[in-house]
Amino acid sequence: MQRPDSRPVEGARELDELVLKVGRSRDREAFISLYKHFAPRVKAYLLRLGADDATAEEATQETMLSLWRRADSFDPSQAGAGTWVFTIARNRRIDLIRRERRPEADESAAENIPDPAEPADQAIAAAERDKRVRVALEVLPREQAALIEMAYYQDLTQTAIAAKTGLPLGTVKSRFRLAFARLRRALEGDPS
């Protein structure tokens, strides 16, 4: 699944730095670099999910504006820039295209039950986590990767995935579980 245009890991830190610059000082040059990197990918994401060209353009614009406005809340210890932009694009799509609300647990909400002990496996830095997830995705068996793509790129529920593929719902669920378990193992440092 290695693609020729997939971004090298070194680039991730650079993108984080650019978002931090926008957050600190509304740095337009930094925003332009981020726009050039992310806007064509966010639009590609929205098109994959079935939006027409005009709608994808509009939702991309809204995503980039949200990036500009919320950059001050970006925290690279929680998630890298790529992950953060994905969550914005996902939520804007639900909002603008599916016309539903997106319930979210605000990570910083003071009333959230805090993590008492930060177990070791939860303490991996976000950058390391993002890197391991990327590697895990590349080596995922085809049948599991296909289901993940249907969930992330086709807006299909598991019931809809079962109907579309003709697989029993139980098989769909168990493949999701297998993919999740592989991801967990990769994050715990075991890539097999």
Next chain:
Amino acid sequence: MKRHHPSPEVLMSYAAGSLPEAPSLLVATHLAICPECRVRAGELDALGGAMLENLSPTKMEADAFDRVMARLDEPEPPRAPPPPADPVLPAPLRAYVGRGFDAIAWKKLGRGVEEYRLPIPDADSYMTRLLRVADDREIPTHGHDGDELTLVLAGGFRDGEDSYVRGDVASADPTVSHSPVADKGGECICLVVTEGKLRFSGLFGPLLTYFRG
């Protein structure tokens, strides 16, 4: 005691953005209470980030860049202030209930059970409600056509061998017909999201189905 979390596939659909609004509300409410699942959800967001980076960039409209730059100085839409804290309803749920727990207009269903239905637009495919069950009372036996998720907000209940307390999620698929019983010593409050229609069995089943239909 064993804790009960949403299944991996439900968390994954939530992160992917493909989970419909009603079950997403239950997941978000669970995340506010469960730090472990917040970490898992963060990992699945990272999976989405990796997939976004893997996509081949597509061509933007010629004027797209100028239009975004022209909007950077627009006044920002106001951010909604967080609703006041509530001991029973975590923030994501409070945003839907629209009032504190004490002000909820409960509707009696009888046999020690009250409900409050949440206004969620996709009501055709999901029923979303808060249930309030008096201590040691049984929730009427039922099966369902689709999956059912139950999140405990206060008190607790037992279902067969398993027991559930605040923050726990019980998942039941259509093959399960269950009869959860609220714990002794206090009422049990749950958020219940049911896909499809309920099928009540037992003596009052057809009657309940009639009144609820």
